[in-house]
Amino acid sequence: MPDARTKATERTISLGLALVVTLVLGWAGINWPNFGTANFALLLLVPVVIAASGGGRMAGLGLAVLAGAVFNFVALEPRLTFAIAKSGDLLTLGVYALVAFVTASVAARLAEAGERARQDAADSAIFSAMTQQLLAAGTREQVLQVAAKALEASTQRGVSLVESIGDLSRSSSQDEAAARWALAHSEMAGRGLPLFSDASSVYVAAHAGRRPLLARLEGSAPQLSRLAHARDMIDEAADALDRLELAARIEAETRRAESEAMRRAIFASIGHDLRTPMTTLRAGLESISYHDPKVINPIRADALRLERTLDNLLELARLQANDALPDVSSMDLTDTIDAAIGALPQAIRDRIEVTIAEDTPLIQSDPIMLHHIVLNLLENAGKYSPETTSIQVLAHRLDGGARLSVMDEGPGIGEDVADLFGLFKRGHHSDCAPGSGVGLSVVDSFARALGHRVSIANRTDKPGTIFAIDFSDRTKLG
Amino acid sequence: MTPRILIVEDEAQILRLLCAAVERGGYRVATATTGREAIHLARVSTPEAALIDLGLPDRDGIELVKQFADLGIAVIVVSARDTVTEKIAALDLGAADYVVKPFDTDELLARLRAAFRARMPQTGKGGIVQLGSTTLDLDARRVLRGSEDLHFAPKEYGVLELLARHAGRVITHAQVLREVWGPAHETDVEYLRVAVRAIRKKLEPNPSRPTLIRNEPGIGYRLVVPETSSGSDTTS
Numbered sequence: 197m198p199d200a201r202t203k204a205t206e207r208t209i210s211l212g213l214a215l216v217v218t219l220v221l222g223w224a225g226i227n228w229p230n231f232g233t234a235n236f237a238l239l240l241l242v243p244v245v246i247a248a249s250g251g252g253r254m255a256g257l258g259l260a261v262l263a264g265a266v267f268n269f270v271a272l273e274p275r276l277t278f279a280i281a282k283s284g285d286l287l288t289l290g291v292y293a294l295v296a297f298v299t300a301s302v303a304a305r306l307a308e309a310g311e312r313a314r315q316d317a318a319d320s321a322i323f324s325a326m327t328q329q330l331l332a333a334g335t336r337e338q339v340l341q342v343a344a345k346a347l348e349a350s351t352q353r354g355v356s357l358v359e360s361i362g363d364l365s366r367s368s369s370q371d372e373a374a375a376r377w378a379l380a381h382s383e384m385a386g387r388g389l390p391l392f393s394d395a396s397s398v399y400v401a402a403h404a405g406r407r408p409l410l411a412r413l414e415g416s417a418p419q420l421s422r423l424a425h426a427r428d429m430i431d432e433a434a435d436a437l438d439r440l441e442l443a444a445r446i447e448a449e450t451r452r453a454e455s456e457a458m459r460r461a462i463f464a465s466i467g468h469d470l471r472t473p474m475t476t477l478r479a480g481l482e483s484i485s486y487h488d489p490k491v492i493n494p495i496r497a498d499a500l501r502l503e504r505t506l507d508n509l510l511e512l513a514r515l516q517a518n519d520a521l522p523d524v525s526s527m528d529l530t531d532t533i534d535a536a537i538g539a540l541p542q543a544i545r546d547r548i549e550v551t552i553a554e555d556t557p558l559i560q561s562d563p564i565m566l567h568h569i570v571l572n573l574l575e576n577a578g579k580y581s582p583e584t585t586s587i588q589v590l591a592h593r594l595d596g597g598a599r600l601s602v603m604d605e606g607p608g609i610g611e612d613v614a615d616l617f618g619l620f621k622r623g624h625h626s627d628c629a630p631g632s633g634v635g636l637s638v639v640d641s642f643a644r645a646l647g648h649r650v651s652i653a654n655r656t657d658k659p660g661t662i663f664a665i666d667f668s669d670r671t672k673l674g
Numbered sequence: 675m676t677p678r679i680l681i682v683e684d685e686a687q688i689l690r691l692l693c694a695a696v697e698r699g700g701y702r703v704a705t706a707t708t709g710r711e712a713i714h715l716a717r718v719s720t721p722e723a724a725l726i727d728l729g730l731p732d733r734d735g736i737e738l739v740k741q742f743a744d745l746g747i748a749v750i751v752v753s754a755r756d757t758v759t760e761k762i763a764a765l766d767l768g769a770a771d772y773v774v775k776p777f778d779t780d781e782l783l784a785r786l787r788a789a790f791r792a793r794m795p796q797t798g799k800g801g802i803v804q805l806g807s808t809t810l811d812l813d814a815r816r817v818l819r820g821s822e823d824l825h826f827a828p829k830e831y832g833v834l835e836l837l838a839r840h841a842g843r844v845i846t847h848a849q850v851l852r853e854v855w856g857p858a859h860e861t862d863v864e865y866l867r868v869a870v871r872a873i874r875k876k877l878e879p880n881p882s883r884p885t886l887i888r889n890e891p892g893i894g895y896r897l898v899v900p901e902t903s904s905g906s907d908t909t910s
Contacts, residue, residue: 204858220855464755468729470755472685475776479691482779523758526864528871530882531889538888552882554875558867563892564758 210250210554214243214259218266225270233271237292240267244296248303256300264293319425322350326429330436337441343433351426354414357433364412371395378407384427388417400427405434406441430455459517464511470506478503502539504575508634511568515641522562522646529591529600532563536570537589544578547585553592559667565642569650572635573602573663581606581660594666601664608654608661639663677790678702680721682712682738683749683752684731685877688775692725692752695779699786702847708813709733716742723748723789728755736764743768745828748789748854750776758892765893770843788842791899803838805886806900808877811839817877824876829854836878837887837897870895 218240225236240263248256258556268278272285280286326346333339336359344357358364361375374385374392385391386398398417402409411430417423481496530552537548577587585605592599628652649666683689686707693703704719706712709730716724716738724747728735735751742749751764754775761772770789773782801812809818812835813845819822826834832854837845848860875879882910888896 239885332797467756468754471756472688475754476687476691478690479695479779483691483694526867528867528889530871530874530884532869532883532891535889535891536885538724550882558864567891 201299201316207251210246214247217243218262222266222270234293236271238578241299244300245303248300249307260296260300263296267292317351339436347429351413351418356412358410369474375399379410400430402430402434404431405438409434463514474503505634508638511638524560525564526558527561528558532566532570535567536574539571549585552588555593556591557598559598561646569639569642572639576635577604597668599664599666601662603662605660608659676702677722680704680715682706683727699783725750725752728753739764739767739769751788761893765844765846793841830873831870834873841897841899844890844894844896858888
């Protein structure tokens with residue numbers, strides 16, 4: 197597209213050429229009077245067309261008036277005056293003037309249409325070049341750069357394309373107001389437009405895109421059609437920015453899914469590799485019937501304990517690897533307690549007494565994680581209290597939520613309460629009972645993940661420990 | 675005739691132990707170590723029940739579950755995979771039960787007996803389920819304790835009936851909610867919890883220690899029919 201200066205030069209040249217042709221024709225008409233009125237009139241239309249197509253409608257009309265005057269001066273009797281002798285010639289001049297005007301208008305309009313077509317072609321060339329470059333752009337900066345350059349080429353103005361007002365170089369308060377308004381309304385405002393016409397530049401915000409995008413076109417607003425085109429380009433840039441963001445997100449998501457799948461596969465195979473030999477071991481021990489039960493029973497108990505420890509370690513690892521995110525739903529503590537007891541060795545099972553108050557509300561928790569919490573608390577109580585004592589399990593309403601307590605008749609707890617939950621940490625009485633302390637770590641970690649509060653205290657009625665889990669009455673957990 | 679159990683397991687040692695346990699339970703045994711072999715045996719020898727390991731060399735055992743269930747075989751999945759999703763998937767495909775490795779052989783045999791009993795209402799006894807001192811008459815839609823008629827709200831009865839029709843089998847939460855409350859309430863576990871609590875209050879001798887309606891954490895409920903009330907397992 198030719199810039200403004202070459203366009204002005206073009207205009208001057210065609211106007212000058214039209215004037216020269218008119219004068220030459222006038223001179224020729226004076227010197228060769230027998231040239232013929234009609235021929236002369238037709239020839240005089242040539243400069244009119246030249247002026248109109250090169251210099252626009254006004255130039256064409258001016259030339260039409262001049263051509264009429266020259267025609268009158270040279271061709272109509274009395275010649276070489278502007279007077280008209282015959283009334284018929286008046287009509288001729290009138291018709292001639294009309295033809296000249298119409299010619300000028302048509303030529304000018306054609307020229308304009310041609311100009312528009314050229315501009316459209318140039319615009320779409322810029323647009324498609326920009327689109328291609330946008331597709332190739334890999335960063336937001338590149339997108340902004342490509343789009344700004346294309347906008348400059350298309351609007352013939354200095355352009356800044358920014359994602360926030362702070363990125364614009366300093367400007368007057370009116371300019372800033374215009375920019376803000378444009379951004380807030382995804383519209384355009386500024387010099388030459390109805391809103392903020394006293395600003396120094398034009399501000400056009402993108403319509404498309406999920407993030408704001410603002411262009412500043414220096415100087416006054418171009419024609420509305422040009423402005424609409426600029427806007428299309430800005431929207432295209434906004435879309436390109438969205439595409440970039442989306443692509444980045446998809447890539448991150450894919451990577452996350454891949455690592456998650458790998459983690460799951462690892463846990464599944466660890467689980468499988470641990471469980472398969474345990475199955476053989478356990479079933480093998482069960483089938484040994486000819487041996488003295490005094491020998492075989494402790495081995496069986498140890499195998500079971502090994503199994504539970506492996507289970508606990510696996511659960512902990514899953515939680516720490518974020519593989520087991522809580523899946524919270526409505527639960528009845530009766531179910532939880534029943535299932536946990538069902539998973540215990542018969543020896544502990546027989547020592548448990550359950551009391552569930554009738555008004556115990558339903559709670560919100562993850563069934564599997566809570567199962568592991570309660571199972572470990574019961575195992576812990578079984579481990580750290582004499583085999584002849586009972587283990588009490590209570591559930592009741594508390595402060596709108598519910599509380600589940602496990603009470604044993606063991607030695608109680610000492611000063612080491614704070615450490616009791618630490619991984620592999622055990623109380624001072626650890627020498628007299630087996631277990632690695634992993635169980636209470638599971639209790640602590642899972643309760644934290646679920647937002648349940650676990651507390652430990654010594655019993656007041658007799659020696660022994662109380663573990664309590666409090667479930668708040670929130671209907672949904674964070 | 676002694677029921678025949680098909681054991682599908684690729685690890686030789688575990689296969690041997692499963693065989694020993696199942697034979698000890700008084701059943702006849704057929705074994706397969708691949709999915710192909712299992713499908714062939716299921717068609718040819720029509721076992722009454724199958725123990726299926728999920729990690730088979732030629733295919734995932736989960737593919738067998740529906741095929742076998744459609745053939746009328748009571749399927750018990752015996753797998754090292756212990757996630758809720760795996761269990762629910764198998765149960766929804768028609769597995770009668772799901773036992774996680776390492777398992778207790780007595781427990782496994784008990785599940786096997788329960789799976790057989792689950793097939794009984796369709797095969798003979800009609801609509802009477804005996805739950806201890808309580809009689810559930812599915813045809814008359816009545817629950818009787820002695821001569822006393824126990825009243826159940828419609829949804830409560832719906833849950834009880836569904837569990838009773840599949841006694842011994844784990845019915846997933848979603849299955850119960852879909853059947854009794856409709857598909858729109860498939861995730862409203864709270865409805866089910868409330869209903870089960872109400873049923874237990876009426877049926878269980880001690881609602882704090884349920885013996886009839888048992889919960890599988892995160893999976894669903896199972897109605898446990900006391901073993902003495904349904905006769906010997908080996909004479910069906």
